[in-house]
Amino acid sequence: QSVLTQPPSVSAAPGRKVTISCSGSSSNIGNNYVSWYQQFPGTAPKLLIFENNKRPSGFPDRFSGSKSGTSATLDITGLQTGDEADYYCGTWDNSLSAAVFGGGTHLTVL
Amino acid sequence: EVRLLESGGGLTQPGGSLRLSCVASGVTFNNYVMTWVRQAPGKGLEWVSSLSGRGEATYFADSPKGRFTMSRDNSKNTLYLQMNSLRTEDTAVYYCAKGRRVGATLWFDLWGQGTLVTVSS
Numbered sequence: 001q002s003v004l005t006q007p008p009s010v011s012a013a014p015g016r017k018v019t020i021s022c023s024g025s026s027s028n029i030g031n032n033y034v035s036w037y038q039q040f041p042g043t044a045p046k047l048l049i050f051e052n053n054k055r056p057s058g059f060p061d062r063f064s065g066s067k068s069g070t071s072a073t074l075d076i077t078g079l080q081t082g083d084e085a086d087y088y089c090g091t092w093d094n095s096l097s098a099a100v101f102g103g104g105t106h107l108t109v110l
Numbered sequence: 111e112v113r114l115l116e117s118g119g120g121l122t123q124p125g126g127s128l129r130l131s132c133v134a135s136g137v138t139f140n141n142y143v144m145t146w147v148r149q150a151p152g153k154g155l156e157w158v159s160s161l162s163g164r165g166e167a168t169y170f171a172d173s174p175k176g177r178f179t180m181s182r183d184n185s186k187n188t189l190y191l192q193m194n195s196l197r198t199e200d201t202a203v204y205y206c207a208k209g210r211r212v213g214a215t216l217w218f219d220l221w222g223q224g225t226l227v228t229v230s231s
Contacts, residue, residue: 104155
């Protein structure tokens with residue numbers, strides 16, 4: 001059971017918007033920045049969002065992150081078939097003194 | 111080119127040992143927290159351990175604590191994970207990741223390609 005809770009899967013049609021949620025607690029998301037990672041099958045994860053809403057160079061502004069209280073959200077607009085991947089949220093947990101991840105969300109672009 | 115390259119994975123029996131290495135290139139290695147993250151087959155990401163830039167602070171997840179040791183040789187830009195008393199549940203792809211820290215928060219902006227560890231009799 002992951003410390004951070006994500007839906008196992010989401011889906012939407014090409015061109016549409018999808019939202020992936022990440023729920024935690026005051027010991028993690030509530031008091032720390034959230035990051036998001038994109039992972040394609042058989043490849044290493046890649047940083048997608050850091051410090052809640054910042055994007056590394058190379059990712060388009062179709063990808064955006066936000067945080068409110070003990071939850072975070074990843075929005076992907078203008079969905080493309082190439083966005084089909086697994087998405088993970090992550091942060092630090094102050095009580096555990098550990099980095100924690102969500103269980104991951106598989107995005108299907110129908 | 112900025113990259114991380116892991117090696118040392120393989121097949122071992124329960125109770126066995128393996129030593130993973132991760133060589134960094136194109137980065138000022140000793141400036142960064144380095145981390146191991148693993149992913150069991152078909153499962154999600156699991157943080158294993160992190161080590162500060164000068165090696166003065168180490169953090170471990172509960173599962174490998176007492177069995178795994180993390181170290182680094184900054185003169186060789188190399189990170190290590192010594193894994194002892196391996197269990198079948200340690201079977202996973204092990205990723206080396208470069209960490210960035212703001213306050214207590216840690217995130218990972220560069221990942222290696224991973225090395226597969228299989229623990230089986």
